[in-house]
Amino acid sequence: MSSKAPKSKATIMDIAKVSGVSKSTVSLVLNNSELVKSETAEKVRKVASQLGYIYNRSAANLRQGVSNIIGVVVNDLTNTFFVELLIGAERKLLESDFTTLLAHTAEDHALQQQVIVTMREHKIAGLIICPTFDTSPELISMLKKWGVPFVTVMRSLEGEACDFVGADNRLGIQLLTQHLIGLGHTEIGFIGRHMGYSVSLERIEGFKECLEKNGLEYNDQWVIDAPISREGGKLGMAQLLELKNKPSAVICYNDLIAIGALSELDQRGLKAGDDIAVVGGDGISESEYCIPPLTTVAYQPEKLGEIASELLLARIKKPDAAPLKFLLKPKLIVRKSCGNIKIREKV
Known part of the structure; x- marks a missing residue:
C-alpha cells in the first residue's frame, strides 16, 4: 500500500513564482515594508495565505537582530x-x-x-x-x-x-487626607506602610505633609505596616480595631488593601461610612463595586x-x-x- 509524501511547506520562492514578483519583493512585503505598492503587497499576502505560508519570525529576528x-x-x-x-x-x-x-x-x-x-x-x-x-x-x-x-x-x-x-503619589494621598479632614476627621490612620518601597514612602510623606498643613497629629500607632494585598488590609484593619484609642478614618495604601479592610469590618458587623471612614487609592474598576462603594483616588x-x-x-x-x-x-x-x-x- 503506497502513501503520498507529505506536501512540503511553502517558501518565499513559491510565493514569488505564483505572484509574479521577485523574491526580494516578497521579503519586503512580509516585513511590512512601505516600499512596495499596496496593490502588489495585497496580492503577495493573498498568495502567501493561499499557499499556507507561515512567516518564520524567529529566523527573521536573528537576521535583523531585533x-x-x-x-x-x-x-x-x-x-x-x-x-x-x-x-x-x-x-x-x-x-x-x-x-x-x-x-x-x-x-x-x-x-x-x-x-x-x-x-x-x-x-x-x-x-x-x-x-x-x-x-x-x-x-x-x-x-x-x-x-x-x-x-x-x-x-x-x-x-x-x-x-x-x-x-503623583503625594498628591493622591493628600487629596484623600484633605477630603477626610473636610468631613471633620482629625484622627486618621493609614494601612499599608511598606518600608523601603518608594511608592509607599511617597504616599506616607504626602499623608504627613497634609496632616501637618492642617495642624493635625501624625500618630505612628495608627500607621500599620501590612502586606500589599487583601489579606494585608484585613489584618491591618483588625489591628486598628483592637486599639483602645482608634482613628475615626483610615486611608489605605491602595484599593486592594481597602477591599480587605472592608471585609474585616463586615465580618465584625461594622460598616464603612457609618462606623468608620475608609478610603483607598489606585482607582481600579473593582473599587466601584465594593460594599459600600469605595472612595478612592484614580491613578x-x-x-x-x-x-x-x-x-x-x-x-x-x-x-x-x-x-x-x-x-x-x-x-x-x-x-x-x-x-x-x-x-x-x-x-
Missing part, C-alpha cells in the same frame, strides 16, 4: 491595577504592530533577572518593566549596556536617569500603560533622546465608604 516583540515585566498580577495597566500598554503597542511578551515576577528579584535575560535572548525591541521591591539600580546600567530601550513604571529606580511613568492604570508604551515607542525611534519622566495627576472619586460627616462615636 523583533516586533515588546517585553512587559509586571511585579504583581494579583493586583488588578497592574492588569489594567497591561491592558492599556498592550492596546497602544498593537496600534504600532508590536506584540507583547508578558512575564509576572511576583516580587521575586531573581525571577525578574531571569525573565529579562530570556526576553533579551528573544531579541525584544523594547521593555516595559514594573520593578520588584528590591530591584537594584544596576538593572538600568545592564539594560543600557545591552542597548535595549526600556521604560520603568510606578516604581522609580535610583542611579542613572531613564524613562519613567508613574503617578488611571490603563492610561499609565498607554503612556508607558508611547514613551517606549518614542525611545525606540530616538534612542539617544533625553530621558523623560511622566507623573499622572490623580483624581479624587468620592463614594459611600467615607460617609458624609465625621463618625460621631468611634467603634
Whole structure:
C-alpha cells in the first residue's frame, strides 16, 4: 500500500513564482515594508495565505537582530491595577504592530533577572518593566549596556536617569487626607506602610505633609505596616480595631488593601461610612463595586500603560533622546465608604 509524501511547506520562492514578483519583493512585503505598492503587497499576502505560508519570525529576528516583540515585566498580577495597566500598554503597542511578551515576577528579584535575560535572548525591541521591591539600580546600567530601550513604571529606580511613568503619589494621598479632614476627621490612620518601597514612602510623606498643613497629629500607632494585598488590609484593619484609642478614618495604601479592610469590618458587623471612614487609592474598576462603594483616588492604570508604551515607542525611534519622566495627576472619586460627616462615636 503506497502513501503520498507529505506536501512540503511553502517558501518565499513559491510565493514569488505564483505572484509574479521577485523574491526580494516578497521579503519586503512580509516585513511590512512601505516600499512596495499596496496593490502588489495585497496580492503577495493573498498568495502567501493561499499557499499556507507561515512567516518564520524567529529566523527573521536573528537576521535583523531585533523583533516586533515588546517585553512587559509586571511585579504583581494579583493586583488588578497592574492588569489594567497591561491592558492599556498592550492596546497602544498593537496600534504600532508590536506584540507583547508578558512575564509576572511576583516580587521575586531573581525571577525578574531571569525573565529579562530570556526576553533579551528573544531579541525584544523594547521593555516595559514594573520593578520588584528590591530591584537594584544596576538593572538600568545592564539594560543600557545591552542597548535595549526600556521604560520603568510606578516604581522609580535610583542611579542613572531613564524613562519613567508613574503617578503623583503625594498628591493622591493628600487629596484623600484633605477630603477626610473636610468631613471633620482629625484622627486618621493609614494601612499599608511598606518600608523601603518608594511608592509607599511617597504616599506616607504626602499623608504627613497634609496632616501637618492642617495642624493635625501624625500618630505612628495608627500607621500599620501590612502586606500589599487583601489579606494585608484585613489584618491591618483588625489591628486598628483592637486599639483602645482608634482613628475615626483610615486611608489605605491602595484599593486592594481597602477591599480587605472592608471585609474585616463586615465580618465584625461594622460598616464603612457609618462606623468608620475608609478610603483607598489606585482607582481600579473593582473599587466601584465594593460594599459600600469605595472612595478612592484614580491613578488611571490603563492610561499609565498607554503612556508607558508611547514613551517606549518614542525611545525606540530616538534612542539617544533625553530621558523623560511622566507623573499622572490623580483624581479624587468620592463614594459611600467615607460617609458624609465625621463618625460621631468611634467603634
